[in-house]
Amino acid sequence: MSAPQLLTTIRATRAALERKRAGGLTVAFVPTMGALHEGHLSLVRRARELADTVVVSIFVNPLQFGAGEDLDAYPRTLDADIEALAAEGVDFVFAPTAREMYPAGASSTMVTAGHIGTLLEGATRPGHFDGMLTVVAKLFNIVNPDVALFGQKDAQQVFLVRRMVADLNLPLDLEIVPTVREADGLALSSRNRFLDEGARQAALALSAALQAADAAAGDGLVELLAEATASFGDHDAVTLDYLVVVDPATFLPVDEHFRGRAIALVAARVGATRLIDNASITIG
Numbered sequence: 361m362s363a364p365q366l367l368t369t370i371r372a373t374r375a376a377l378e379r380k381r382a383g384g385l386t387v388a389f390v391p392t393m394g395a396l397h398e399g400h401l402s403l404v405r406r407a408r409e410l411a412d413t414v415v416v417s418i419f420v421n422p423l424q425f426g427a428g429e430d431l432d433a434y435p436r437t438l439d440a441d442i443e444a445l446a447a448e449g450v451d452f453v454f455a456p457t458a459r460e461m462y463p464a465g466a467s468s469t470m471v472t473a474g475h476i477g478t479l480l481e482g483a484t485r486p487g488h489f490d491g492m493l494t495v496v497a498k499l500f501n502i503v504n505p506d507v508a509l510f511g512q513k514d515a516q517q518v519f520l521v522r523r524m525v526a527d528l529n530l531p532l533d534l535e536i537v538p539t540v541r542e543a544d545g546l547a548l549s550s551r552n553r554f555l556d557e558g559a560r561q562a563a564l565a566l567s568a569a570l571q572a573a574d575a576a577a578g579d580g581l582v583e584l585l586a587e588a589t590a591s592f593g594d595h596d597a598v599t600l601d602y603l604v605v606v607d608p609a610t611f612l613p614v615d616e617h618f619r620g621r622a623i624a625l626v627a628a629r630v631g632a633t634r635l636i637d638n639a640s641i642t643i644g
């Protein structure tokens with residue numbers, strides 16, 4: 361498989377994709393922050409099935425990192441990423457610098473995620489979702505894809521991107537891809553590479569909590585939350601941030617009267633590494 365063409369400027373990216381579209385070809389787009397793993401590659405493989413041309417962006421977006429977060433420490437593995445994408449038949453990699461994306465050093469105009477953007481991940485990471493939506497909107501405007509692919513691993517991101525696309529009438533389809541896990545249940549994440557063997561074991565508390573939530577879902581919300589929280593008792597290396605169940609239609613926490621499909625969401629710190637995971641469950 362030939363290597364993807366590496367694009368670093370907005371102008372070259374627009375021109376390359378304009379040529380594809382002029383030839384009648386469709387474009388699928390996978391936005392990432394790099395440090396690619398099998399989770400990212402499952403999005404890429406689905407993209408390959410959906411369109412003639414596949415574009416992957418690799419950009420660690422400063423706008424979605426808060427002060428004291430891991431912007432500088434975030435893993436950057438561009439050469440290995442390009443090699444992995446070559447094996448998947450990706451056509452273009454868009455890997456701009458922060459200066460190319462934010463020539464003024466910041467963005468004066470921001471997309472705001474609203475109330476849901478202040479909950480859960482947004483409560484721990486103020487401004488994160490405004491920064492994420494702003495860069496996603498910019499990337500959509502640069503790539504102009506027919507379809508963009510996101511992972512269900514970041515469920516709140518999926519909810520907010522879906523709503524932005526609807527609210528702002530963005531002319532593209534979204535395709536959501538299931539979470540890819542290790543054999544023992546750990547959801548793949550670029551941040552997993554920070555886990556040593558002990559932390560790697562402790563991190564299983566997240567997927568174990570979701571499995572416990574699923575197993576107890578027939579017994580109602582209170583029982584389900586108690587069972588899921590209990591799985592954190594066995595792991596002192598893990599600090600639970602939140603464990604909640606939300607209504608997929610609103611992303612608001614459900615109450616004990618709720619019945620039907622819901623999303624159980626968990627976030628925890630394992631040493632210095634913050635991990636998130638989620639699972640679809642049916643309460644009733």
Ligand code: AMP
Pocket residue numbers: 391392393394398399400402403509510511512513514537538539540541547548549550
């Ligand atoms: P990131 O580079 O972490 O911003 O992720 C880029 C895209 O890959 C996002 O849409 C993520 O939801 C998705 N992704 C990350 N981890 C996984 C995973 N384990 N399974 C499926 N998709 C994932």
